[in-house]
Amino acid sequence: MTVLPVNRLDLEGDVAALTAALLDIESVSGNEASIADAVESALRALGRLEVVRDGDTVMARTNLGRSERVILAGHLDTVPLPSVPGSRGTVPSSWEGEVLYGRGATDMKGGVAVQLALAAQLAEPTRDVTYIFYDHEEVDAALSGLGRVARSYPEWLKADFAILLEPTDGTVEGGCNGTMRFQARTTGKAAHSARAWMGENAIHGAAEILVRLRDHEPATVRVEGLDYRESLNAVRISGGTAGNVIPDAAMVEINYRFAPDKDLAQAEAYVRNLLEGFDLVVTDASAGARPGLDRPAAASFVAAVGAEPKPKYGWTDVARFSALGVPAVNFGPGDALLAHSDNEHVEAEAIRGCLRALRTWLD
Structure with missing residues (x-):
């Protein structure tokens, strides 16, 4: 039997080159074993960190007795590779000048490379640091490696502050919006479309749902100094059985992105009030996260970065830390708008700049 190396x-060289090496290890969700092996091997070789492996999640931490502990977290998996011939956001990676192309370049192997470089370069950080590299972020939340750590190794998520190295173009993004999905269903009575008066059209019955959503004015809510823009939209509609049948059922799927001033119960009540009279079923819900920028560790990090913090409109795993009472922000290299694209790329200097900012703060 041949054992593959x-x-x-x-971890000691150029962090952009390290990013390319990570990109060259294909790690679509469910296939993270090889990259987790590489990360575990590199961290154990440093010899000064406590390292634990759980499935395809790898954790490492310093134990220097510092007065504060921070978590640096990032996921190892990517979305599936592009299916369009000639796409550059694929595996293996490629360079065009100082721009690195490949699946995961922005989401989020640049951030993972920064974590690994910091683990190697910071022998005596001013704060104790926990590094978490987790699997299954890009799929069903129930499979998340970070969620598994929270259940099986809760002591590893105890900290004063957490940074999720998701792409933010080098800007601190505090907290995140919550998200909730609903199905609004209408019912009618089936009939032949040539005798439509014998039936009741369920699709037409959904029109009022769409009107209320169209006319809804989304709020902008200030939370701890950051303005979170909400949105409430129909994202899918279905109904009908045949081209000559009056439909007796229809469904409108709705997504509500809500500011972190609301908990899940309040967000649900808001939508139910707007769509009173309709049958609503919640199909998915994740609470948001307050920014927590007033905490000492968070405030010192924002000061070290030197840029005005912004709100995070999308949902990220900072919400998992917030639920545990750990204030968390998003901060990482790359443009989030390029994530999952067939043209996914990141500038080498963005990765190096992220590393410099974190090292300055921690060294």
């Missing part, structure tokens, strides 16, 4: 990662 573990992918070797150079």
